[in-house]
Amino acid sequence: MVCQDRKYTIIALAAGLLLITAASCKKTWEDVPLEQFTEEYVWDVEDSLGVKARGFLGALYKFLPEGYNRLGNDLLDAGSDDAISSATGATDVQRLSTGSFNSINNPDDQWNTCYSNIRKASLFLNNFHKVPLNIKMADGSSAKKAWRAEARFIRAYSYFELLKRYGGVPLMGDEVRQVNDDLALPRNSFEEVVNYIVSECDKAVDSSWQDPIEDSRYGYVTKGAVMALKARTLLYAASPLFNGGNIEAGNPLTGYTNYDAERWKLAAEASKDLIDYNKFSLQTEFKKIFITPGNREVIFAKLSGNNKNVETNNAPIGYASAVSQGRTSPTQELVDAFPMGNGLPITDPASGYDPNFPYANRDPRLTYTIFYNGAQWLNRSVQTYEGGLDKPNTNVQQTRSGYYMRKFMGAYESQTGYSDIPHPVMLFRYAEVLLNFAEAQNEYAGPGQDVYNAVQAIRERAGLNPFQLPAGLTKEAMRQLIRNERRVELAFEEHRFWDIRRWKIAEQVMNSPLHGMRIDVSSSGARTYTITQVLAAKFRAPAMYLFPVRYDEVAKNPQMKQNPGWE
Template sequence: MKNHKKIIAAIALILAIAGCKKYEQTPVDKVDITHIFDPRDSAGTNAQHYLYGVYSVLRNGHNRVGGDYLDAASDDAISSASGPSNVVTILSTGSYNSYTLPADENLWGTYYAGIRQANEFVNNIDVVPVLAKYNGFSMKYVWKSEARFLRAMFYFELVKRYGGVPLMGNHVYTISDDISLPRNSFDECIKYIVSECDAIKDSLLVYPISDPNADSHRPTKGSALALKARVLLYAASPLFNGGNIDPANNLTGYTSYDAGRWTAAATAAKDVIDLGTYSLLPNFKDVFLTQNNPEILFMRQGGNNTNVETSNGPIGFTAATGKGQTSPTQGLVDAFPMANGLPIDDPASQYDINNPYNNRDPRLTYTILYNGAQWLNTQIQTFEGGQSKPNGSLQQTKTGYYMRKFMGNFENTNSYSAHNTDWLIMRYADLLLGYAEALNESAGPTTDVYNTVISIRKRAGIAAGADNLYGLKAGMTKDEMRTIVQNERRIELAFEESRYWDIRRWKLAENTMNQPREGVSIVRVGNTLNYNPIDVLTTRFNAPKMYLYPIPYDEVQKNPNMKQNPGW
């Protein structure tokens, strides 16, 4: 993509501007905001470079947390490099406080820096006479809405971590200003983000984009509506709506329950569906390899490389080096139903404990490398002493499994080759499951809820069955459908930074994260394989305080108006 390197690297703005011919006579230390937002720059080159810098604040989720996926701090995986100082292990064992929360997740300063950059852009872009047009108006107005979208995204990332945070509006504070700002309420933050999405949706690009090779990284109307739907889904969830960890505290959630919040979330998701421009790809694994596809609602550009394979691929292959960083848990493996859609503990599922990976939901094979799975022209060996689990001191799987998701199609090759590694921040399947969840909570398991879940299962390759319900039970209660939707999110969105937050917003973490993480030890005796469950990590979650992160210690110390979250 043309803008790939501009988006991936944080733009060294002053250097970029100093290199422009127009300003080569201006000393670098004299470059200021008027050189960036220049009333003579009809191409808007310098302003656009600045906007690229705002984009660079977006996180790329591939192995971003100390070299691991964030979901390795959930019940879905552990780090193969797990140890007391490993970042995801610190998170999953609750070994942090307000001044030791790992930097890769303590993103308060990162996102506020992004908000400040976005505000600078919003406040100054109007003076730039950009000649390029979109729908008859200067492209600068599209750029301005993009900056507001990014700002809204940054605020959401803060709110889901900390609860209510200070809202800056368009203000850019200087060193002489009093910045002892109090936190806004959770409700005020949600309303602000939603209002921003509503305000900008009609001035963004519209999917399908005319030049996707240049512009597929940019938010569209669908992106803004999807962000609104995600924000409202989180706001309607038990953690904030009826299960506030400090019931009378309006910083940590709503102070009363309102079922209408689920209705609002469902309506917002339906607005995206009704655009009629997004759809599920026929093949699940193609979603992460095919650029510019209609399932992508918003993404952060990666590159064409083999980084995912090199970091997470199984060990034991000379021509295809991998260090097996991510070890999926037995719990995640067991969450995948059979190919008939029934859970493995259903007596009618046909699950075979001696052949546990046979006839499973095809997403299992696309998500996890298990013993016997086809990979690199052979069948993976994760039994004790096998090619990819030789034991000894070499880093390798701790659970008997490796992550497969996001990787290229290397089942029948001898080595890895470069492929697209864009990080999908929002995709249509996620939105559909959010719609099913919100609609079920507000109206029960309606036909629309069933059809939405069925669409996900059908694409996955689950058999329709004689009743065309794809393994779903007819006449489910709301509680039963809730369990189905929650599990469907777990397996469909594994390793996409969904599970880590889902078990928090559903207030399940106090149960799931206070149980040992399990793997499997496979022992081969002759031609027989014996599968033995093993505990691989003792995780800990201190409820209720760990449902939200602590406000960074230094923010509380320097600001007398900054209230700390409960328990910290």
């Protein structure tokens, strides 16, 4: 469960950062061989700039979630009802969408990764006091508090990643166990893990730790990121899967053993606190959120160097000037979730939806999220009709649904090729906070004006006209509207996979076939649109609402209980 310790603290993950730091020094020799960083070397009592400690802390960021194409070259969303993998053979992510995984071959098992980061964060928190850091923040306060808050956040975030996958897990606290210690620990309850994450967030959000949100802090944990983690954790805790819908009644590891509406109130208050913090706002243009560094919608993002990876992995395949793999095929279910430009769902007779022109006059976010037939890209129209340049029906990897993913990519509509641009992974952004608040407040108190305001702000930014919601919506009607708004606004950001679980609707949406659009063009140019099945998804309830605990953890630890329905 945890890494074994040695006499010396080995910090392999930080080596790259320390090498970069060393390059700026005049010395041409090493104080200590890089393969043997001792505790004394890292927690240097004379290092007033905290160079070595910063390298250790910086390495923790590396193992935060990657986001794009991280599961065997696929997005996690291709394991939900929003997309499928374009690969024709068996894929890791398809095991998630068809239920063909277990405690040995779970492609999204994050147990070891999270506990490794938890251990390293605790090492930092237990030893950083030795470093005489003499760096000030923009407000004049010591950076020491901010650095400790960063480590505390990363540790709490790792526990959240475990919580949403497995339920209750062993809590280590500040303890860093040694190889000779008793490592056969039982799982803590779901409630205890939630309370621990919230407590750690509260400790990190100290009134003396300022959060000026300067460009120099972009990509670092800030007070806003900590508040966002607390709000998301409480939202999950209040959700049906854990709050009243426990998959095994009376089992404290898999959720609360009772329903309590006050949990929704706590979640709403946590999101409202972040809204009232007034440091973040919606980016004016939806498509610029993901390619404009430092915009005020981004609460916390994992950074990487400029690249063209999202485009080459996921854009349409038929462009000789810019080779792409077209790895992600969005489903018809996701496309149909986008309303018309007037805000009405396509199923509403008054919406103006025309099945013979299915992409006309739609929510502008559709164009910025999904490539459909006729969309503009690299100076020509995308051709996903049968035999088109982007769906040639040859043995090359291509869309299986008639769609490609567009989101997160640069503005290449009129260009002839790709260039290296930022592709930060959005771990928290303000639109999610508004939707978190709207959902929790609606569940607790019904659709008041504050709920309307939060949802309408997002719809207005999207460009819907009118963006206003119908007056007098019931709680149930608002619930469905908010859930759909989350789906289209946060598509491909690793929310849908978890949302359908925490809402406890995965057994409905993932036990139904997933579809795409076949487009045939006649000799006269007439187009025929036919919805076709592209994948027979499968969800085994109730077991698949939580992941199985790794087989080796259960096998070696008699106190480690497996989740219901798994071996």
